[in-house]
Amino acid sequence: MEELTGTILAGESFEPIRGRLVVEDGRIEAVEETDTSSDDIVLPAFVNAHTHIGDSVAKEAAVGLSLDEAVAPPNSRKHRRLAAADRDDLVAAMRRTLRYMRQTGTVSCLDFRENGVYGARALRDAAEPVAVDPFIFGSDDPAVLDVADGYGASGANDNEFSTQRAACTERGVPFAIHAGEPDATDIHPALDLDPDLLVHMVHAEREHLDRVASQSVPIAVCPRANTVLGVGDAPLRSLLDHTTVALGTDNVMLNSPSMFREMADAAKRFDVTDREVLRMATTAGAEIAGLDCGVIEPGRRAALVVLDGASNNLADSVDPVASVVRRASALDVKRVIG
Known part of the structure; x- marks a missing residue:
């Protein structure tokens, strides 16, 4: 089991959730709101x-x-x-x-x-x-x-x-x-x-x-x-x-x-x-x-991108979705999963 923390762009609406995402056997097990100090941004691959x-x-x-x-x-x-x-x-x-x-x-x-x-x-x-x-x-x-x-x-x-x-x-x-x-x-x-x-x-x-x-x-x-x-x-x-x-x-x-x-x-x-x-x-x-990815929700394949939200490029953004779409680059990628 692996746990990712930070701002998770969850569901089909990419709702930013501060919390954790649990991955087990290559699948998303849970997405939960919880206190976290992580600046990471987790989005679908x-x-x-x-x-x-x-x-x-x-x-x-x-x-x-x-x-x-x-x-x-x-x-x-x-x-x-x-x-x-x-x-x-x-x-x-x-x-x-x-x-x-x-x-x-x-x-x-x-x-x-x-x-x-x-x-x-x-x-x-x-x-x-x-x-x-x-x-x-x-x-x-x-x-x-x-x-x-x-x-x-x-x-x-x-x-x-x-x-x-x-x-x-x-x-x-x-x-x-x-x-x-x-x-x-x-x-x-x-x-x-x-x-x-x-x-x-x-x-x-x-x-x-x-x-x-x-x-x-x-x-x-x-x-x-x-x-x-x-x-x-x-x-x-x-x-x-x-x-x-x-x-x-x-x-x-x-x-x-x-x-x-x-x-x-x-x-x-x-x-x-x-x-x-x-x-x-x-x-x-x-x-x-027909791929089982593209959305972060329990039961889906854990195909994910983890961005460094504290990078010199992304830090101080007021909207994580806009930041991902308009500003993020390869230099901000910490991990690609799945």
Whole structure:
């Protein structure tokens, strides 16, 4: 049994509780109010809802490029770099990224892994010695589902994905697809595939949002990547008003996979509350992937981040939730548990 003390951001509302959190056999046993002198802040560990970890072999390779030049299949800078990468180098680069993610409080990520079965197996190998469990959305042939956890489509304007959608339905695994990133033309076709997850939705309009709500499709948004690629800003307030929205960092070649940076960007640039942003970074991604984490309550998996609330950065904050979302960084992380 282990006891953590300090300010605990408990439940789905992240209510700050001064007290203790008891962990036993990897589960949260109790959350109790009690006197404590600890300045620690305990929050749910992050679930990064959209990554492309294969891009770890090409950090900053897309600086100054457009969306098509940077990442569009099959001839973008990204895809040329992936095709040329030695497997050992690819695995080593992805492993370093996963280790960084762990250091910055992330315990799982929903990764769109390129290169079919080969790519999915490479990510499995990269993750094996690291305490970050990627939920892999595979690509190419439906046979990738023998290795991956679901299928991740590039976009409805890129190809015809009904065979992959049917394979996911048959196996009972999720089908995800990029939509509404460069423009709105691929959103309705993506929704026609009855996806389990949409990614980006930068150019979503009312007609799309109505369909999203009626089909109960969650959305992963990646504000920093959208900014870097110059495609615009997702209508985050409207998305949240219609469905579950989770936060992702997207391509490693564009941004570091730091959920602290992604939260701060979202909180400061969009019409959202700090609690909504923290939920997007924790609970929402866990729900989409069916993970038993993202909320601090008895019975849940003890996947937790412990921050030093007395650090030079966080000391004197008047609101622990706002402090976590808007100010905290990797330097404030004392421990990542679970």
